[in-house]
Amino acid sequence: MAMSKPFVVLVLLSMLLLVQAHELENELEGKSVTTSKINCGSACKARCKLSSRPNLCHRACGTCCARCNCVPPGTSGTQKVCPCYYNMTTHGGKRKCP
Template identity: 60%
Template sequence: MATSKALIATLLISLLVLQLVQADVETSNKKGGYGKKIDCGGACVARCSLSKRPRLCHRACGTCCARCNCVPPGTYGNYDKCECYASLTTHGGRRKCP
């Protein structure tokens, strides 16, 4: 009898915690947290503005942005701001993203 009451109490607490987590995820999505997409076109125009090969830069940046949903600020460097962007490499082991 005591075991069944403890089991029911545990289930109710678990459902309450699950409900709170789901509400938090929905709230953060509305604020632009997890699901917000960035404007890859605009971000890549800024990133590739000083490139000697702008078409190649835009193509590579667009691919990386679509995969990572981020582009580091500035025209070069700042890879620490977007780790996914920095980690993508070509088959030869060089950085894929400008």
């Protein structure tokens, strides 16, 4: 079954238009989300204030905060509030973030 040239051109232009519309939609969604950086130093200071190893806690918390832009409230537990923070693990499979 042979397709006419105008039909093929129409299909290709339609696909191109759909791809551009999708890219524009993604771009607009990205700009509408305002992501403000949190102060990792003060957030980790509050998180690690009762830690028995404060230097280690601050270092791990700072790394996790920089990657996730989130630190759970309180001094322990509540990690599931920040999914990125909660799911980050070391090479050994242990939780990285305090």
